Amino acid sequence: MKRIILIFITASLVSCSGYKSLTKKVTTQFDNSFFENQFSGLFVYDPISGDTIINYNGDKYFTPASNTKIFTLYAAMSLLPDFLPSIQYTTSDGKMYIRGVGNPAALHPVLQDSSLIEFLKKQQDIHLYYDNLEDTQLGPGWAWDDFDAYYSPERSSLPLFGNIVRLSNRDSLYVSIDSFKNHVKLQRASYRRAIGKNEFYLSTSQKDTIEVPFITDSTVIRKILEHQTGKSITIVDHFPTTEIKTIYGIAADSVYKQLMQVSDNFIAEQLLIMASTTLGDNLSSAKTRQYILENQLNGLAHKPRWVDGSGLSRYNLFTPSSMVYTLKELYEMTPKETLYNIFPTGGESGTLERYFKGDPRPYIHAKTGSLSNNYCLSGYLVADSGKTLIFSFMNNHYRRSSNDLKAKMAQILEFIRDNY
Template identity: 40%
Template sequence: MRTLFFIVSVLLLSGCSVSHYLNREIKNSAVLSQQHTGVSIKNLNEPKSLASYQDHKYFNPASNTKLFSLYAGLSALGDSIPGLQYLEWGELLLIRGTGDPSLLHPDLPHSKVFDFLKSRKEQIFFTPVNFEDKAFGPGWAWSDYNDEYQPERSPLPVYGNIVRFTGKSGHTLEAKPRIWQKFLLPDTTLTGIQREQGENIFHHSRHPLPENLIQDVPFRTSDALTIHLLSDTLKKEIKLISIPLTIELQTVYSIPSDSLYTRMMQVSDNMLAEQLMLLYASTNGLPLNSEKAIAHATEKYMSDLPDPLIWKDGSGLSRYNLFTPRTIVALLQKIYDKVPRERLFHIMPNGGSTGTLRNTFKGEKPFIFAKTGSFSNNYNLSGYLITKKGKTLLFSFMNNNFTRPSSEVRKEVERILTGIHNKY
């Protein structure tokens, strides 16, 4: 009886010590004193909270939103990405996109869709009528159209919906794919590369360019441009046709799903996250529409989370997204239950080692496996923490509306979480 009492007392004191430590460090922190902070921490597979600080309040998650997109993908997709749907109709091949972003993407594995289209002898027609979305998501900043993190959404992306510019020597710029080379114009008023807002005309500086410059600039998408780029690359004509394909279609699978998930999470790739929600829609027989995909995924897979989701896009670019820390922690448990531990920790950024965490939480081996989420005045970190005693904790540490440099808030989050790693 005394032994049982002692064990229970130790467990209770351990729980209190983490809670006490967390609340003390946040309240005494000069860095976190003038912002909104929310934290939730739980032991893996245990229902009760281990420690919390305003974890019932809503915060803008930024790229922590990708955790929700990841879970949607894990719930709906298999081991391979459905890359294209098609119908063989006599001497014609009718195709439509699934939202798969991998075709000719410069940073993803080679897509089997390319080989499929290259090998076909029929006349190919592309129909985009299943796409019912807008190029930009709700709440996205219009002025970010030129930035590599905000490519447009489309039913059948090619080349990641970006142009990759590489600086060679002096004034020389190389565009990939090469078709964009003739749309480059020198400009005395620029220091970088700037696309005209409404057109695919790219202005670049006349001044000498860095030898190793690599800059990705989103292009303005359209159905006509999609088939033009495909036709040029495949060296065969693809035509546009606007007809619905309502009968059962066959599917070509493109790349392993984990290659998409890993890049999306490691480098926080917004384009992949947005297209993942379109893939979710396609797999569930929905039009390619993010809003409908989010509504479906919320109702089917996430209705049991603690607080209602204010979920507006796949990537977290939208400032309309709002989640509570305790909801994100509950989602982390669902993700852990869905994916084998080794595979999950490979997908997630590893502290001091990979992705957006490679320069933080440095140690002998990674003890943080988590997703960052940041834009102006916001920094969040949610994921899995391994303590020195071998416990696995789920955590969400959210920081909104600060005016300090993000680096200061990031270091404070690192300090507090490292303390929990060392003490618990």
């Protein structure tokens, strides 16, 4: 027995000595001119042994950009069912009352969930209550001049078509939403849409399809719903207190994959809104964020400043160690194959299709996060030994090419892969 214990202790010491050597070799790579004028952090964790392998500025706060979506994914997977709610409804005095739940999939150009429309086609005397969203249409700290950019749609209680309209002028004018066809002007302009109204601008030479967010309000949504369903819809200022029922639609995993693979900001925002349906009547992404931080993630050593679902806001602040903590929670609650399918894979899919390639097999399954002068990567690294490590590599305030930074990050991550 003593000999067995001695062997175990010796093996543990060798293992500990091995990763400490790795730690030293990796952290010294930050002590060179490449990193001297930027702020970088790397936290690497072994979920099986429970060892922190590398902690270089892991307890410092960074602007995470779309790494914020890791927390959004965790919130959604913790609170939402396997099939996402499409609409809530009730009946009173023979009238049908409906209200949105924030589901991003209805008529979405990729997700194409038709459950809401098919349900409404079968109803009569429909009344829409639209004012159940407590959030502002644009998030705190979002750049004002992104209002016409495809990646910055408005948040809403009942989104349709991803809250964007598609426009092109190849052979003739194409407008994906019929009610906007008379709102498009063929002329050059500084922006693709007027700031305060749904008036869109398209160059006569624009052959490729562009996506432009539209302003969402009850009147706009009613018109789209009426066109799609062939039904007359009345806007109301209340929702009856009679029994509330829910219609369910698309599978959650397909939405989560779209969220993470292409870093879809709109889906991220709407998932936090939709998750709040499990916490009360009114929709509020702030309510979801607060609940998750106070309950499921109350073990975080460094409470983040978490202000939106997408990471568009530079007000967000997270530490690499907090990212790893949440990734560990995801790892423990989700089959590995499912998780790796949702996250982009280096050299193969999503936002990592051209970066962090493995040879001969992929080794990175992770979420990117990009804002100007900021690039973060957090997720799962499969070492050559077969072990899975959880990591967060965050970089703020660099001025060089992002491709140069990614190449340097790849060198460090490959070294960990080859030597752990």
